[in-house]
Amino acid sequence: MDFTLSHEQQLIVETVRSFVERELYPHELEVERTDRVTPELAKNIKRKALEAGLYAANMPEALGGGGLDAVSMALMERELGRASMALQMLVARPSNILQACEGEQIDEYLLPTIRGERLECLAMTEPGAGSDLRSMSTRADADGDDYVINGTKHFISHADLADYVVLFAATGEEQTARGPKKKITAFLVDKGIEGFSVRDGYHSVSHRGYHNSILEFDDCRVPASKVLGDVHCGFDVANEWLSATRLQIAAMCVGRGQRALELCTEWAANRRQFGQPIGRFQGTSFKLADMAMELKAAELMTLETAWRLDRGTMRDEDAAMAKLYATEMLARLTDDAVQIFGGMGLMDELPLERLWRDARVERIWEGTSEIQRHIISRALLRPHES
Amino acid sequence: MKILVAVKRVIDYNVKVRVKADGSGVETSNVKMSMNPFDEIAVEEALRLKEAGTAEEIVAVSMGIDRCQETIRTALAMGADRGILVQTEEELEPLAVAKLLKALVERESPGLVIVGKQAIDGDHSETGQMLAAILGWPQGTFASKLEFETDSVNVTREVDGGLEIVKLKLPAVITTDLRLNEPRFASLPNIMKAKKKPMETLTPAELGVDVTPRVTVVEVVEPPKRKAGIRVESVQALVEKLRNEAKVI
Numbered sequence: 001m002d003f004t005l006s007h008e009q010q011l012i013v014e015t016v017r018s019f020v021e022r023e024l025y026p027h028e029l030e031v032e033r034t035d036r037v038t039p040e041l042a043k044n045i046k047r048k049a050l051e052a053g054l055y056a057a058n059m060p061e062a063l064g065g066g067g068l069d070a071v072s073m074a075l076m077e078r079e080l081g082r083a084s085m086a087l088q089m090l091v092a093r094p095s096n097i098l099q100a101c102e103g104e105q106i107d108e109y110l111l112p113t114i115r116g117e118r119l120e121c122l123a124m125t126e127p128g129a130g131s132d133l134r135s136m137s138t139r140a141d142a143d144g145d146d147y148v149i150n151g152t153k154h155f156i157s158h159a160d161l162a163d164y165v166v167l168f169a170a171t172g173e174e175q176t177a178r179g180p181k182k183k184i185t186a187f188l189v190d191k192g193i194e195g196f197s198v199r200d201g202y203h204s205v206s207h208r209g210y211h212n213s214i215l216e217f218d219d220c221r222v223p224a225s226k227v228l229g230d231v232h233c234g235f236d237v238a239n240e241w242l243s244a245t246r247l248q249i250a251a252m253c254v255g256r257g258q259r260a261l262e263l264c265t266e267w268a269a270n271r272r273q274f275g276q277p278i279g280r281f282q283g284t285s286f287k288l289a290d291m292a293m294e295l296k297a298a299e300l301m302t303l304e305t306a307w308r309l310d311r312g313t314m315r316d317e318d319a320a321m322a323k324l325y326a327t328e329m330l331a332r333l334t335d336d337a338v339q340i341f342g343g344m345g346l347m348d349e350l351p352l353e354r355l356w357r358d359a360r361v362e363r364i365w366e367g368t369s370e371i372q373r374h375i376i377s378r379a380l381l382r383p384h385e386s
Numbered sequence: 387m388k389i390l391v392a393v394k395r396v397i398d399y400n401v402k403v404r405v406k407a408d409g410s411g412v413e414t415s416n417v418k419m420s421m422n423p424f425d426e427i428a429v430e431e432a433l434r435l436k437e438a439g440t441a442e443e444i445v446a447v448s449m450g451i452d453r454c455q456e457t458i459r460t461a462l463a464m465g466a467d468r469g470i471l472v473q474t475e476e477e478l479e480p481l482a483v484a485k486l487l488k489a490l491v492e493r494e495s496p497g498l499v500i501v502g503k504q505a506i507d508g509d510h511s512e513t514g515q516m517l518a519a520i521l522g523w524p525q526g527t528f529a530s531k532l533e534f535e536t537d538s539v540n541v542t543r544e545v546d547g548g549l550e551i552v553k554l555k556l557p558a559v560i561t562t563d564l565r566l567n568e569p570r571f572a573s574l575p576n577i578m579k580a581k582k583k584p585m586e587t588l589t590p591a592e593l594g595v596d597v598t599p600r601v602t603v604v605e606v607v608e609p610p611k612r613k614a615g616i617r618v619e620s621v622q623a624l625v626e627k628l629r630n631e632a633k634v635i
Contacts (some may be wrong), residue, residue: 015571
């Protein structure tokens with residue numbers, strides 16, 4: 001086994017790290033306190049990301065993206081993950097699902113998104129459909145050559161900034177042995193069209209400045225040309241292209257964990273109580289050792305899963321394990337990190353309290369920890385079931 | 387014009403340097419190595435000159451062990467056109483580096499050589515000056531601004547008490563100071579392209595340069611630990627200590 005990074009990968013890590021430290025860190029406190037990224041700042045960061053060729057690094061080179069493989073991408077996500085979500089998402093990694101675009105959709109959606117002229121968001125979750133996505137009630141009814149969409153989506157990340165949405169809606173129902181099952185279709189829907197409105201969502205404890213919205217569709221009419229992938233095959237399109245998202249979460253958690261551990265190590269080596277650095281007390285040093293060990297395990301799982309993705313051998317349970325372990329690791333690590341810092345760990349002058357708050361959502365979105373455990377155990381048990 | 391830029395592989399500026407247990411030098415195994423920051427500034431300046439149309443080609447040069455290739459690749463990823471590694475296991479002193487650079491200048495005939503004002507490991511600040519001397523070229527050291535004319539360059543130098551501007555006839559040697567520019571990120575497309583850029587490997591023997599060290603390092607030790615300060619009771623006591631103990635007044 002060879003775990004050596006290529007020189008290109010090392011340079012990518014260095015470039016992204018410098019970008020994060022130079023262009024993102026300095027604005028973190030302001031974003032946390034004001035809960036917003038000013039349009040000027042967003043524009044600036046995006047321009048610099050485009051200049052450095054970091055924008056759309058996940059997209060194929062032939063389409064104008066960076067063409068990074070999954071391992072390089074995981075390394076990049078790890079470094080970007082160190083900074084606050086609201087800032088690092090400006091170095092956009094367009095959703096891979098856009099690669100399902102066909103015909104005119106390519107020029108209208110995919111390519112301008114890679115160039116940074118358009119921004120997408122993904123709408124699946126509904127007030128009544130969280131982990132049980134297939135129970136969604138947003139529906140798109142065929143009407144001649146059009147579809148008429150009705151329903152409500154919520155928790156839709158950065159829909160306030162996006163100018164179009166990849167919408168998942170029910171387009172029918174089929175009878176299965178286990179009862180009726182909804183057929184889901186993905187649509188590309190532009191913001192600003194009649195019958196589609198976006199309003200402010202809720203205020204989250206995690207990822208300040210990175211907002212969620214509520215999308216409402218009221219007899220919103222879109223032509224059949226806006227169907228992404230095939231009709232009734234929305235989940236197939238999602239499964240084909242969105243598996244990397246769990247890996248992305250895992251990688252970002254590793255980066256954040258590394259940042260928290262670096263802060264803690266420095267503090268433990270220099271903060272003196274009872275006449276010696278607190279790192280000399282086992283109460284602190286053993287915590288550091290566990291943090292480092294779990295971090296390493298999460299990183300290895302993440303990179304191995306990315307390596308599998310590159311080789312086409314990644315299974316659902318691989319991504320689930322990486323996401324589950326990395327997110328739960330980050331929760332433990334940031335909690336211990338705050339403990340090591342004592343009172344200072346809770347003050348927003350340091351990034352620790354943010355890392356601790358931000359860690360919470362990671363166990364919930366992109367599939368809760370329970371859903372990940374379900375995926376892993378299902379893969380274990382299925383071969384043994386009659 | 388062709389520009390030759392020298393890039394040195396040094397311990398990363400963020401690393402806390404540790405002295406080897408036997409006192410023979412500093413620990414470099416399992417330590418993050420990077421391009422000398424002043425050399426990054428040299429590469430950046432060369433890139434800007436190329437973008438401004440003053441230069442056509444940038445050749446990045448490094449000297450030392452095989453892994454110095456990585457430092458050259460970093461320069462190529464920033465945008466330099468090709469690289470030359472002078473490979474040797476020998477510990478290179480500034481004079482040896484200057485002689486090797488002179489040999490490369492004779493091979494490449496650049497119109498300008500840009501090097502960092504010093505490397506952050508040895509802190510010699512000698513190579514650029516020695517190179518200019520043995521080439522018989524003018525030198526503009528500690529440059530904070532360059533302005534080119536047809537066959538000359540005005541170099542703004544930061545000196546005690548202000549700025550000094552010297553006019554050098556080309557070809558010339560420039561050494562970079564911190565405020566010359568802010569180096570760019572190696573962009574993702576350039577990182578990907580770097581591997582395909584040509585890199586030549588030479589040896590000191592091929593260049594006809596004897597790099598045998600002339601200086602022997604006797605011992606390397608950590609700086610003495612600073613003693614904790616003390617509190618004095620009164621101004622009189624402070625003055626007394628400054629006069630008799632510290633002997634500064």
